[in-house]
Amino acid sequence: DSVRNRHLQWVSKVRVNTQAVLKRAQQIQGHNKNKKQWQAAWLLRAVTCIDLTTLAGDDTPGNVHRLCMKATQPVRNDLLKSMDMQDKGVTTAAVCVYPSRVADAVKSLKAANSSLPVASVATGFPAGQTSLKTRLEEVRMAVEDGAMEIDIVINRTLALTGQWEAMYDEVCQFREACGEAHMKSILAIGELGTYTNVYKASLVAMMAGSDFIKTSTGKESVNATYPVAIVMVRAIRDYFLKTGHKVGFKPAGGIRTAKESLVWLTLMKEELGDEWLSPHLFRLGASSLLADIERQIYHYVTGRYAAYHQMPMA
Template sequence: MTPNHAGLLPQLSGHQAHPRNPGMPLDLDWVASVQANTSAIERRAATLGGRRSVKKDFQAAWLLKAISLIDLTTLSGDDTTARVQRLCAKARQPVRADILEALGMPGLTTGAVCVYHDMVETAVRALEGSGIPVAAVSTGFPAGLSPWHLRIAEIGESVKAGAQEIDIVISRRHVLTGNWQALYDEMREMRAACGEAHVKAILATGELQTLRNVARASLVCMMAGADFIKTSTGKEAVNATLPVSLTMIRAIRDYEDRTGIKVGYKPAGGISKAKDALLYLALLKDELGHDWLQPDLFRFGASSLLGDIERQLEHHLTGHYSASHRHAMA
């Protein structure tokens, strides 16, 4: 990739200085006014692939951008210290050095590494000096049903261990019963427990039944101070989808229009192909603009996605697809 092509997307890596979301008082009238036209949202999402297509150098540039926005994740019961260390090495060097060199992007890293609390210290040590933050899933992930005092304590322990970002899970029952005050109070307290660490609110959208519930839950979490809203834990039967993403992104846009505050977005679960990442990036750019194409306002929660992107980048350079084992994730 020539320097001209490398510059197709501004600020391929690095962060902009956006203020954190301080939140606002709960506005139940605003929440009650939020609706979601499901059929229109689904039609809009279905047309995206046909209307937004990038090829050759432009596609390579967008895929490099996608790498810089990945929260490289391992959330398995059989995680080991060695696995997390390998994942962190992959975050530091997400694509084979010869490929990045040929594309003019040496030094590219992922946006963050996401692990369970027990592996935070391991990840922090492995990423020392890299500038890559560690995100910890917390608050009784994935169900969020552990005792309240333990959920708050878990946040504190993860921050103490060095996590710079905390991915919390909301109580789905508050959304399903329309108890927006309870959701707001819960989110507000979890935001306070995070201190300086940025907080991503996981809505578990596959369990919220309707897009209207998704839109209202998104808004309430932002009112309570969430720095990011995130689709899923990755453990639900249905995780990130384009209709859900469009709903949440438009809630973010409405919140910025009303308050002037930018809130980040993180789709997670089921995004494993490079072509899917391109659709999400196109949707984000269409709806929110260039500001959100940076790691402080957008992340992919993914693991296998990186391997497919690496294969596509090698194909871009050589014209051939390599075996997946040549791009091992961990």
């Protein structure tokens, strides 16, 4: 209890300097000048950090299966061969689906002899406005169906009204319901109002046992932006310096181009260091990003651009 009180005192003292955050975000976007031969390696690194995602109302066992196959072989084999990477086991980091599709994804990956983890959104995604009992049950069911990672959404109402203790207690219950599964906490930053709130929500989510903190559901009007990311990764850094505990970061929503994925990697490298450049501590939540990365790799290998229909789509 004293730990909890100390933690909550820390949360109450937080203030974020908006101008400094915006300035730093601008800097990061100007830094990304990777040389040609490094760029392909960085793009492959980005691929291995993708949570390949489908969260649509028209998801079927068929398109989930296709997504799983794409996740196990994200880049065309001939392209990997020309980079001498064909036997390096390049896959995405995970496949991310709704709870009702977890069993389909697990089945597809098992049939393909893949040990790729299935991640599931839960806790009343995306709004998080269902009863606590329902949200906890949803987590348990997703884990039962074989999800190894759970992307929960925090209750924004608690964050917006400053009920940090109540938010902490809720996320602790989600943590418990996850059991052995990794827990990523989605802050839905577009709905938190201020950078200070984003920082506080980040801290509370980490204190309550999150393995990752994630920017957005992808369903808000504002999703992953660089200034918000700076605030979140600095919370991760401060938390690590105070507790020795490393928490991962996952930007999600609206990340569509290979160029952006390189900015995200640069941001992680500069703010948190090389250790945060692996799927163990960094994920990109995306659905259409992979097609653009593959297209850029094709360009690196052949010197020309492919038409989108030449790329096996995710």
